[in-house]
Amino acid sequence: MVASIKPHRDEAGLTDGRMLIGGQWQAAQDGQTWQHIHPATSEDVATFPVAGPADVDKAVRAARKAFDEGPWPRTRAGERAKLLHKIADEIRARGQELVRLQALDNSVPLSFSEIYATSGNFVADVFDHHAGWVDKLAGETLQPYQGGDHMVMTLREPIGVVGAVIPWNAPLMLAAQKLAPAFAAGCTVVLKTSEYATFAVLRLAQIIHEAGLPDGVLNVITGPGDPTGDALINHPMVDKLSFTGSRAVGSRIMHAAANGCKRVTMELGGKSPAIIFPDAEIGNAAAITMGTVTLGLSGQVCVAQTRALVHRDAHDEFVATAQMIGSMVNYGNPFDPDVTASPLVNTRQLDRVLGYIAKGIEEGATLVCGGARAEGDLASGNFVLPTLFTDVRNDMAIAREEIFGPVLAVIPFSDEDEAIRIANDTEYGLSATVWTKDINRAFRLTKAIRAGTVGINGYQVEPNVAFGGFRQSGLGREGGREAIEAYTEVKTVLLPFTDEMM
Ligand code: NAD
Numbered sequence: 001m002v003a004s005i006k007p008h009r010d011e012a013g014l015t016d017g018r019m020l021i022g023g024q025w026q027a028a029q030d031g032q033t034w035q036h037i038h039p040a041t042s043e044d045v046a047t048f049p050v051a052g053p054a055d056v057d058k059a060v061r062a063a064r065k066a067f068d069e070g071p072w073p074r075t076r077a078g079e080r081a082k083l084l085h086k087i088a089d090e091i092r093a094r095g096q097e098l099v100r101l102q103a104l105d106n107s108v109p110l111s112f113s114e115i116y117a118t119s120g121n122f123v124a125d126v127f128d129h130h131a132g133w134v135d136k137l138a139g140e141t142l143q144p145y146q147g148g149d150h151m152v153m154t155l156r157e158p159i160g161v162v163g164a165v166i167p168w169n170a171p172l173m174l175a176a177q178k179l180a181p182a183f184a185a186g187c188t189v190v191l192k193t194s195e196y197a198t199f200a201v202l203r204l205a206q207i208i209h210e211a212g213l214p215d216g217v218l219n220v221i222t223g224p225g226d227p228t229g230d231a232l233i234n235h236p237m238v239d240k241l242s243f244t245g246s247r248a249v250g251s252r253i254m255h256a257a258a259n260g261c262k263r264v265t266m267e268l269g270g271k272s273p274a275i276i277f278p279d280a281e282i283g284n285a286a287a288i289t290m291g292t293v294t295l296g297l298s299g300q301v302c303v304a305q306t307r308a309l310v311h312r313d314a315h316d317e318f319v320a321t322a323q324m325i326g327s328m329v330n331y332g333n334p335f336d337p338d339v340t341a342s343p344l345v346n347t348r349q350l351d352r353v354l355g356y357i358a359k360g361i362e363e364g365a366t367l368v369c370g371g372a373r374a375e376g377d378l379a380s381g382n383f384v385l386p387t388l389f390t391d392v393r394n395d396m397a398i399a400r401e402e403i404f405g406p407v408l409a410v411i412p413f414s415d416e417d418e419a420i421r422i423a424n425d426t427e428y429g430l431s432a433t434v435w436t437k438d439i440n441r442a443f444r445l446t447k448a449i450r451a452g453t454v455g456i457n458g459y460q461v462e463p464n465v466a467f468g469g470f471r472q473s474g475l476g477r478e479g480g481r482e483a484i485e486a487y488t489e490v491k492t493v494l495l496p497f498t499d500e501m502m
Pocket of ligand 1: 165192224226230245247253267303473
């Protein structure tokens with residue numbers, strides 16, 4: 001049996017969650033709650049409120065008031081930056097507490113959160129990075145096109161009230177990627193957590209609130225898509241929707257945005273290729289590619305490199321190493337330092353992943369390892385054995401659809417043109433990696449691949465660079481100048497020097 005999660009809940013001081021609305025911590029007005037079931041043990045961890053339309057309305061009105069009447073959009077750039085740096089310092093100081101709550105949420109192992117983007121340090125870095133943009137947001141001064149004695153300039157102003165919706169897989173990091181640029185720009189926010197990961201984000205909200213952000217600038221509501229998310233995305237007082245999650249829900253949110261002419265940023269799914277040439281360090285390429293699909297969040301990562309396009313001359317070595325990495329994965333209680341990977345977040349996701357595995361076998365792919373739910377001591381959780389398929393064709397479901405689980409599909413290729421064609425033969429375009437020692441080839445492929453981020457001989461998420469997807473992987477970017485600008489409107493100012501222009 002996986003050891004009980006409950007002692008960690010008690011040690012984290014976890015109580016039933018309350019939502020932050022207009023600076024007050026509150027339950028849902030109609031008393032509705034959601035029971036959080038831990039994915040590693042299926043134990044009840046705690047409850048949190050399900051915000052109904054009345055709660056959502058209250059949160060949006062609080063954000064509206066804080067924007068229209070409050071000090072935040074008018075706070076001097078230096079003061080705003082200082083507060084964001086203070087928030088970053090508090091997050092860094094309480095990073096361990098936050099990642100422990102995250103492990104209670106979605107079972108991401110502490111061993112993983114100590115190093116990767118799910119860590120408190122990364123979340124703090126996101127706030128520091130955006131704090132640095134506050135005093136660099138700038139408009140332009142332009143030449144009058146038609147001549148005349150006047151000046152033309154643009155200003156960047158905060159967009160207003162942001163409705164942010166995030167998924168469960170990296171809740172702290174994904175909340176920060178929305179909150180930090182929105183606050184930096186002077187916006188106010190209503191953030192809806194995922195129903196599968198609430199506790200760490202509620203503690204993050206507490207840290208931000210206690211650091212001194214004015215009431216109503218951050219409101220956090222909890223609950224599922226129906227009714228909570230629906231009420232938020234359709235609320236007429238929301239100016240912008242910022243969403244991270246699946247393509248299916250993203251598409252619904254874009255419809256809601258279209259109805260209200262709201263601005264949108266969309267960070268959606270992926271089916272990213274890793275392209276491995278025979279001159280690469282094959283062992284390294286195989287270890288990292290299989291690692292992105294099986295370690296940490298067990299492939300429940302938007303940028304997981306789930307299609308390994310492997311040159312026929314490197315195929316057997318790649319498959320042997322990937323299989324070995326799969327056999328080293330250690331499942332269990334996320335608080336155990338030896339545990340290296342998580343279960344699937346819920347039973348719906350468990351069934352979905354097992355369904356894709358069955359489909360892969362049915363469509364003729366060769367199952368090299370895994371392919372089943374982990375039994376025995378692990379049977380109480382949603383664990384699926386690390387799974388490797390070879391002989392995959394790019395038209396199979398396991399090569400086309402986002403599985404969001406520990407499943408790697410190996411697709412062989414013979415030359416560069418074929419590799420590019422297969423890599424781009426997808427509806428997605430979030431990320432890719434190219435593995436080769438030939439720098440010319442690396443850049444040829446980098447330019448040819450239709451994806452928002454391309455890694456050459458490796459891949460690392462950074463807090464300060466633009467991140468986002470081509471095609472159905474998203475719209476807009478998070479991180480870097482693009483992120484803060486996405487929370488602004490451009491205002492043109494015309495300034496005649498004489499009366500002649502009137
Ligand atoms: P999901 O789309 O099922 O849910 C995401 C959020 O949307 C949740 O908070 C959910 O409650 C909410 N939601 C659901 N229906 C809604 C509705 N009708 N109205 C408003 N909100 C609604 O995704 P998930 O399972 O939580 O996360 C996995 C997905 O997220 C994957 O597709 C993954 O690729 C994607 N993801 C993308 C990125 C990125 O940066 N591109 C990062 C992480 C995850």
